[in-house]
Amino acid sequence: MAQHIDLAEEIHWASRRDVQSRFKLFNNLDRVLHWVETGQSFPILVNMTLTNRCNHRCPLCTSREYLDDRTMPTDDAKRIIAEVARLGAKAIGLGGGGDPTCHPDLAEIISFIGSQGLEVALNTNGQLLDAAIIQAAIRHCTWIRVSLDADSSETFKKTHGLGEEAFAQVVHNIGALVEEKRRTGSEVTLGTTYLVGPHTLAGAFHATSKVRDLGVDYMRLRPFFEWDQAAAHGDEEDRDASGRVRPSRAYAARVAFQDEMVLQLARCESLNNDVFLASFPKERTLAAGQHQSRLHKACYVHHFETVVSADLKLYPCCMLEDNAKYSLGSVAGKSFEEVWTSQGRRDAYGRVDFSDCPNPCMLEKHNELLWELKHDELRPETRVSDLLAASRTKYPHANFL
Numbered sequence: 001m002a003q004h005i006d007l008a009e010e011i012h013w014a015s016r017r018d019v020q021s022r023f024k025l026f027n028n029l030d031r032v033l034h035w036v037e038t039g040q041s042f043p044i045l046v047n048m049t050l051t052n053r054c055n056h057r058c059p060l061c062t063s064r065e066y067l068d069d070r071t072m073p074t075d076d077a078k079r080i081i082a083e084v085a086r087l088g089a090k091a092i093g094l095g096g097g098g099d100p101t102c103h104p105d106l107a108e109i110i111s112f113i114g115s116q117g118l119e120v121a122l123n124t125n126g127q128l129l130d131a132a133i134i135q136a137a138i139r140h141c142t143w144i145r146v147s148l149d150a151d152s153s154e155t156f157k158k159t160h161g162l163g164e165e166a167f168a169q170v171v172h173n174i175g176a177l178v179e180e181k182r183r184t185g186s187e188v189t190l191g192t193t194y195l196v197g198p199h200t201l202a203g204a205f206h207a208t209s210k211v212r213d214l215g216v217d218y219m220r221l222r223p224f225f226e227w228d229q230a231a232a233h234g235d236e237e238d239r240d241a242s243g244r245v246r247p248s249r250a251y252a253a254r255v256a257f258q259d260e261m262v263l264q265l266a267r268c269e270s271l272n273n274d275v276f277l278a279s280f281p282k283e284r285t286l287a288a289g290q291h292q293s294r295l296h297k298a299c300y301v302h303h304f305e306t307v308v309s310a311d312l313k314l315y316p317c318c319m320l321e322d323n324a325k326y327s328l329g330s331v332a333g334k335s336f337e338e339v340w341t342s343q344g345r346r347d348a349y350g351r352v353d354f355s356d357c358p359n360p361c362m363l364e365k366h367n368e369l370l371w372e373l374k375h376d377e378l379r380p381e382t383r384v385s386d387l388l389a390a391s392r393t394k395y396p397h398a399n400f401l
Contacts, residue, residue, distance in 0.1 A: 022365035023390035025304065027398035028090075035303055036373050042087045042340065044399050045305040047318060049097030050077060050109065052310045056099065056125050057161030058149075060195075060224055063097055066322040070310040074105040076332070078112050080308060083336045085116040091142070091399035095123035097310060097321065102128065107136040114140030119399055123147070127166055129173040138180045142397060143189040145220075146174055150194075151203035151210060158199050171214070178215040189397070191218040196280070198257050201264050208268040212276045221265060221280040222362075281362070292360050295379075296371035299352045301363045305401050306340075314339055316349055319358055325351055366401060 025032055028044050035041040051071040058064070081092060092113050094100040101124050103109070110133070113120040119142045126146035129137075137144050148171075150156035153164035160166065177190055192211045194204055208219045268278040302316035306328070314328035314336075315321045328348045329339035339345060361367070369387075372378050 021395045022369065023393065024395050024398045024401055025366055025369070026387065026390040027393075027395050028304075029391045031304065032370075032373065035300075041303045043084070043089055043304055043306045045091045045093060045401055046080075046084045046089050047093040047095060047305065047307045048072070048077065048080070049307065049310045049318075049321065050094060050100045050103040050106065052096070052098040053102035054096065054098040054125075055102060055128060056166075058159060059161055060159075060197075062319065063321070067098055071103060072308075072310045072312065074103075074109065076312060077105075077109050080312075080331060080336055081109075081113055081116055081118070085118050087337060087340075089118065091119040091121065093121045093123065093400060095318065097318075099125050099128070101125075101133060107132040110136040110140050121145070121397075121400055125160065126170040126173045127162075129176065134173075134176055134180050138177065138184055138186045138188055141188050142400070143191060144177060145191040145193060146170065146177075148174070148192045148194060148207060148211065149200065151207035155200055155203045159195060171210070174211065174216065175214050182215075189218070190216045191220060192216055194219060194221045195224050196221050196261065196265070197224045201257070201261055204264050205267045205271075208271055208278050212271055212278075217275070218277040218279065219268065221268060221278065292364075294354065294359075294364075294367075296367045298371065299349070299354070299357070299363075299367055300370040300374060301366045301401060302349055302352070304366075314345070316352055317363070319361070320352070320356060323356060325356070363401065 031041055031044060049072070052063075052066060052068050053071060054061075054063075054067050061067070084092075094106075094110070100106055100122060110120055110122070120140055122137050122141050122144045124144075124146060126148070149159040150167060153167040156167040156170075157163055174190075174192065180186070181188055181190060192207075194200070194207050196204060204221060208221070211219050265280050268280075271278050299316065305317070307315045307318055307321050308331065309315060309321055311330075312332040313330045315323070315326055316328065320326040326348055328345040329342055331339050369382070372382055378384065
């Protein structure tokens with residue numbers, strides 16, 4: 001059973017710029033209520049994979065099976081951005097897929113998003129950030145997040161597949177983002193992430209300390225999605241003949257790892273102060289390697305966000321991107337509105353049965369609340385007074401789910 005929502009804690013962390021609040025959707029309550037009544041909603045957030053190219057070779061990348069040279073034409077990107085702004089989208093997320101810095105016109109696209117009155121966020125490995133991208137991003141982005149995932153070049157090799165020179169460049173570029181933010185007085189939130197697994201945990205505290213000293217606003221620590229593979233990464237004795245980790249050993253490794261993980265993540269949180277926040281998704285992290293039963297029987301959050309792939313197809317979320325089973329349709333030669341309101345999209349999202357979804361999912365809490373609202377099944381753990389108070393609370397980055 002899900003734990004009771006502690007609204008006081010939610011509001012406390014919101015004031016500390018915790019960008020992960022489960023109540024974000026309630027800052028768009030009109031959209032939520034319209035969807036409850038009609039089943040229809042245009043997305044609040046449109047995530048765009050500008051390119052499938054990537055300059056890193058992360059061994060456990062969730063996109064590694066479809067990394068290639070597919071790149072969204074800049075004119076198409078601008079056309080889609082302008083249309084979704086007209087339809088009522090509030091934010092554009094740039095990530096991947098590949099890394100958005102591999103798109104030749106990234107700085108121009110970021111500036112165009114800003115000109116349309118939309119919020120924009122940039123998620124990148126950070127190595128190819130140049131002066132033009134940094135200036136555009138600091139000027140227009142609500143937040144920028146760099147996937148660091150290492151405290152040293154040795155760990156960086158394990159997580160990103162590259163060595164000392166690349167790691168040093170990423171760290172330098174994080175510093176350049178901080179410098180530009182200070183120079184311009186921008187209110188952009190600068191963050192970093194660190195993927196936690198048995199082969200990376202030892203560096204978590206050092207990495208968190210490093211980025212705090214660089215001047216970023218937060219470090220988000222989170223578990224690898226492919227936990228079993230992370231548990232056996234680099235340990236051939238834990239793999240069977242096909243290369244998959246042996247389940248019994250994966251379980252034993254997870255149990256042995258649990259206590260140390262809690263201690264190390266608590267150490268990271270001890271670095272928090274008035275201008276820096278280290279955090280991790282507690283339920284997802286402590287459930288790493290374990291499949292959880294879902295209280296909701298359908299995915300509803302895709303009504304409020306979507307992904308446009310580099311080849312101009314729509315998908316419900318980044319974890320289902322490039323899976324033909326879940327393609328909502330193509331906006332190549334078609335308007336976004338035409339595809340979004342089509343029977344083909346309805347058929348596609350009806351096929352989302354969680355069989356290809358991570359468990360737990362990073363959008364789990366949104367889906368739980370939407371299920372309860374849609375089916376009028378508020379559990380005792382979800383008090384109406386909590387929901388009403390949440391709708392009056394200004395959550396940071398509310399348009400980024």
